[in-house]
Amino acid sequence: MRGDIGVRSYWWEAGRPAGAVVEPLQAVIFDVDGALADIERDGQRRAFNAAFAAHGFDISWTVAEYGRLVCIGDERRRIASALRRRGYGRISAEIATHIQHTKNDLFAEWVLDGDVIPRPGLDDLVNSLYAAGIAIAVISTGSPHWVEPLVRQLIGEGIAGAIVTPDDLPRPTREPDLHGHALWELGLGPECALAVTGSAHGLCAATAAKLATVIVPTAYTGGQDFTGAAAVRRDYDGWSADGCARLHRHWWMAR
Structure with a gap:
């Protein structure tokens, strides 16, 4: 283990010997x-928009807007950034957690319906x-x-x-x-x-x-x-x- 408890280390991190086959x-x-x-443009984006609507937020990401947002890898940070731009401040992260859970539920339903x-x-x-x-x-x-x-x-x-x-x-x-x-x-x-x-x-x-x-x-x-x-x-x-x-x-x- 590394010094940081809970972080997994791997045997290959020592490097590959020179001349190895x-x-x-x-x-x-x-x-x-x-x-x-x-799955992003017509799957995740639609699910995010539906989740915003389910929680009463007038936020609907266009194809172009979402294309700029996908560079934010963490979905909660992606949602929170949209909320902060609309003035929700410190509570944005907490709201984002609830919206993400709803988004996951909606997307799972669409997955099971064979939409992907x-x-x-x-x-x-x-x-x-x-x-x-x-x-x-x-x-x-x-x-x-x-x-x-x-x-x-x-x-x-x-x-x-x-x-x-x-x-x-x-x-x-x-x-x-x-x-x-x-x-x-x-x-x-x-x-x-x-x-x-x-x-x-x-x-x-x-x-x-x-x-x-x-x-x-x-x-x-x-x-x-x-x-x-x-x-x-x-x-x-x-x-x-x-x-x-x-x-x-x-x-x-x-x-």
């Missing part, structure tokens, strides 16, 4: 928020990975209340070997190490895995965990800086387990 790909870690589905669809080509890629014996993990900064049913809906029951949200970490942190915890649950080091995310924020989180990372941008994130990514793809069409393994190997060989 490139490990084969054993897992792919998908970010729900962008990589599995483009996977990114193009995702089904074929996941089936290819599963058939090749490559583990699949999923991470999200969202609530397990809606993340877990959404994962089941998008990739199938029992396909993900690990589903990690901030609730699974030993203690809450501002920037939770979801990738590190997913690796810990799978019993793998980062040299054995590939991360797939949809944003520059996700890229930063994955590279901080020492993972080779593929970007599949969304409508909101297409113009972001993806420097350091192993690859940037428009979607998953034509991509397979073999393609993931080659990309992973080439990235580590270049290290």
